Amino acid sequence: MAGTPSTTQPAMGGGGSGPNLLRTRTPRSVGENAIRVSLFVAAAISVITTTLIVLSLLRETVAFFGDVGATEFLFGTKWTPQLAGEQQSFGMVPVLVGTLYITGIAMLVAVPLGLLAAIYLSEYAPPRVRKIIKPILEVLAGVPTIVFGFFALTFITPELLRPLLGPEVQQSNQLAAGLLVGLLVLPTIASVAEDAMTAVPYSLREGAFGMGASRLIVSLRVVFPAALSGIIAALVLGASRAIGETLVILLAGGSGQLLPQIVTDPTQASGSMAAFIASTATGDAPTGSIEFETIFAVGFTLFVICLVLNLLSIRLVGKYRQVYE
CATH class of the missing domain: 1.20.5 (Single alpha-helices involved in coiled-coils or other helix-helix interfaces)
Structure with a gap:
């Protein structure tokens, strides 16, 4: 018993080899x-x-x-911050409706096309075809947004919308802006959704094929539900991208500086919150003026909207996430 400490002490402290290592x-x-x-x-x-x-x-x-009172800003229906005197009004409902209107048109374009493209690339396309189509699709997301805006001004409105809807379509209109923003958002939705569907284990597909299911049934009833969390994230990411888009809406949809009333006609100009910020923050508004502060108020509101969308995305992804071993 007495020799035990003398034996163990050098082992722990003799040269300090353990701690030194x-x-x-x-x-x-x-x-x-x-x-x-x-x-x-x-x-x-x-x-x-x-x-x-x-x-x-x-x-x-x-x-x-x-x-400016918060009630007037959040619930007012007349948006004329650039005017002076009694004509000046700060009700942001028209510009908010314009933002959501254009975003809705964009999502109507981007969601079905993006999800169909994701299903094709994930479930139908041969590997060689996927390697060609997916990079081309992602290149579309790298095109400068101002190019989309000029494309709307020179082709979408004069060559496509006016022959279909009539000459009363304004040069800048919500429909052209929504269509172009939808094309801009489409690669994001398609790429993220395709990655989520590709990550689904192939054993789930093999089990469904073994029970006699067709490729379409496997895609829609097996792979799609299994990748739902990633698909939801793709949709919310696309919506956030559409809400914050600036140059396309500024050129194709209008600036939104003056909206005395809510515009619901897609052939008329409206603009969005981001377009208003871009068109107003050009140095014309004196620092410290109410017009200058309006830019930040609209920007903060836009920030809150995008934050809420991302928090909703996190909640939905956590709810529908499926973990496979």
């Missing part, structure tokens, strides 16, 4: 620590940037609501 720095441990620090810095920069953006929007927004 843990403290020894190797090239691998140094590299891992550097990677860990780099990832932390990247995450911290993202958080700090988002916080600074919110604070910059919030400061001017609070000043705006000191001059």
Whole structure:
């Protein structure tokens, strides 16, 4: 019994080999620590940037609501912030309706086409065809948005909409803006949804095929439900992209600076919240003026809408997520 401590003590402390091995720095441990620090810095920069953006929007927004009541801003139906005197009104319902109207048209275009493209690429296309079509589809997302805007002005409205709907279609209109935003959002929905469907284990497909199901039934009743969480994320991501689109709507749909009433006719100009910010923040509005503060109030409202959409996406993804071993 007396010799036990003398035997174990050198093993733990003789030369300190155990602790020294843990403290020894190797090239691998140094590299891992550097990677860990780099990832932390990247995450911290993202958080700090988002916080600074919110604070910059919030400061001017609070000043705006000191001059304009929240009820008038959120529920007013006349949007004329650029006018002066009694004609000036800050009811954002018309520009909000314009934003949602154009986004709705865009999603009507992007959702069916994007999901059909995802189903084809995931379930029907041969590997060689998929390698060709998917990069081409994703290139569409890299086209500058101003090109889409000029495409609407030079082709969609004069060559497509006016021959179909008549000459009363305005040069800038909600329908052209919605169609182009839908084409702009389509690659995002198709690519993310296709990735989610491709990630579904092939054993589920084999089981359905073994029971005699056709490829269409397997795609719609097996793969689609299994990838539902990723598909929902693709749809919400596409909707957020459409709501925040600026240049296409600014050129094709209108700026939204003056909307004395709600515009529901898709052949008329309306604009959106993002287009209003882009057209107003050109240096004409004096710093500290109510027109200048309006830009930040609209921007903060747009930020809240996108935040709510992303929180809804997280909740839905968590609800419908399926984990496979």
